[in-house]
Every structure is written in structure tokens, then in C-alpha cells.
Amino acid sequence: MKNAIMLLVLALFATSVHSQSLTQKDLTGTWLVTNVENSSSNLKMATAMKNAIINLYADNSFEIKEKQDDGTYSYKTTTNKNATWSYNPSTQTISTTRSKMTLKVSQSGGKTYFADADSGLKFEVTKPI
Template sequence: MKNLIVLFAFVLFAATAQSQSLTQKDVTGTWLVVNVENSNSNPKMAAAMGNAVINLYADNSFEVKERQGNGPAYTYNTTTNKNATWSFNQSSQTISTTRSKMTLQISKSGDKTFFTDKDSGLKFEVMKPI
């Protein structure tokens, strides 16, 4: 009976861990930054990333578009370097980019998804708009 309980607990833990892990296919796409946490750690970057769009394309190209505050509601300016690329490490749940040298740790809490920039400490709540 004790072995059965241990086995059940292991299966439950493994299923929970697996359900929170994302694949490269899950990560690929357009992500809208809906909230920036820990904005005091880097106020300038936090302000720039508010309502930004992060595009992780299937061909592994990468771009960040910042929403322009002085223009129409949907005017964006691309701020990443040309030919920037990204890669995904499924075991560590991290996105690494070239050119901008960002490393984003992906985490989930309930139905929310977060990208945390390892360098600045900023935590971006993101969602796929479609």
C-alpha cells in the first residue's frame, strides 16, 4: 500500500511538471506584453517594454516592437537589431537571443505566462493576442 501511494504521488508530480513545460512550438509566435513587474530594477526598459510586442518567428528570427506613445494606438517601432535570432531550451524553459543578448526565463502561474529577463530582472506578463 505504501508503494502504491509513493507511485501515485510520483505520477501526480510528473504530470504537473510536464503540464507546465512549454515546447518550441508553444513559444513560437507573437506575444503581447500586458504587464511589467519589478519595474524599479530597470525603469527605462520597463517603460519601453510596456505594451511591446515580442515576435518569435518559426524561422528563428526575433524582433521586439515597442508601442509608440505619441502616435496612433497601434504604431510600433522595431527595436531589435537586424538579423536577430532566438533559440529555445526546453529543459531550462529559456529563450536566448542573438544580437540583443537577451535571455528570457519562461514561467506559468495559473493561466498567465511570464517572460523574465535574466539580466534586468524585469518580469513581463505576456499573452498571445490571437
């Protein structure tokens, strides 16, 4: 009986760990930054990233566009035009060229986060498109 309970607990733990892993296909697309956590660690970048979009294209090109006052999205201070991205599923990290940004991908409570270790910012993101 004790072994059966341990096996059940192990199976549940393995399932929960596996369900939090994202694939490159899951990450490909447009992500909207809906919230920036730890904004005091880098106020300029936090302001720029509020309501920005992060495009992770299938051809591995990468860009971040900021939302402008008129509601459009364009490059301003967060310029990553012509950059590329790659994904490491074992570490759950997205690496980019040009800006050398590394984003740690995580999920918690049904939400997805991209955390940038260099700036100390954590972006809550949704995939509207």
C-alpha cells in the same frame, strides 16, 4: 497501500512538471506584454516594454516592437530588428542574438512569463495572435 500512495503522488508530480514545459512550437508566434513586474529594477526598459509585442517567428527571427502613442507598434529604444532566437527546452530559456537577451519562460496560475535576468524584469505575456 503506502507504496500505492507514493506512486500516485509521484505520478501527479511528474504530470504537473511536464504540463509546465513549453515547446518551441508553443512559443513561436506573437506575444503581447500585458504586465511588467519588478519595474523599479530597470525603469527605462520597463517603460519601453509595457504593452510591447515580442515576435518569435518560425524561421527563428526575433523582434520586439514598442507600442507608440498612436496605437501602432514600431521599433524605438528596444531594437532587435534582424535578430534571431533559439529555445532550450531543458532549461526553458529563449536566447536571442544582437541584444544577447536570455528569457526564462515559466507558467504559473494559468499565466505565461518571460523573465530577463539581466534587467531583473519579468514580463507577463499573452499570445493574442
